[in-house]
Amino acid sequence: MKYSLVRSSIIFEICYYNQIGEDIIICGITSNQTERKYSIDLDQKDMSEGKIYFPSRIKADKVFSIEKSIINRKIGCVNNLTLNKTKEALNQLFH
Numbered sequence: 001m002k003y004s005l006v007r008s009s010i011i012f013e014i015c016y017y018n019q020i021g022e023d024i025i026i027c028g029i030t031s032n033q034t035e036r037k038y039s040i041d042l043d044q045k046d047m048s049e050g051k052i053y054f055p056s057r058i059k060a061d062k063v064f065s066i067e068k069s070i071i072n073r074k075i076g077c078v079n080n081l082t083l084n085k086t087k088e089a090l091n092q093l094f095h
Contacts, residue, residue, distance in 0.1 A: 009026040009027060024066060024071075027062060027086065028059040030057050030059055031057075033056075038093050040058040040060060046079055048080070051075070060086055060089035061089075
């Protein structure tokens with residue numbers, strides 16, 4: 001029997017690439033609260049819908065693509081402020 005580990009991530013639905021392809025670009029999320037460069041705090045106040053159960057951090061330096069078909073479910077959406085902080089961290093990372 002094959003087991004797979006479920007990981008939370010942030011999906012950039014506004015990204016044109018994510019709308020047209022079979023893959024999507026995502027950033028990882030961790031419940032490890034160690035502050036690191038290019039990571040953004042994430043807790044319930046940062047959500048515009050849904051629920052996050054543990055204080056977490058968005059890992060903007062962990063960007064990768066996955067197939068849309070392996071996404072289990074949507075747990076919510078981050079608010080605009082958190083999305084903008086994530087975009088800024090990505091901009092800093094690539095400049």
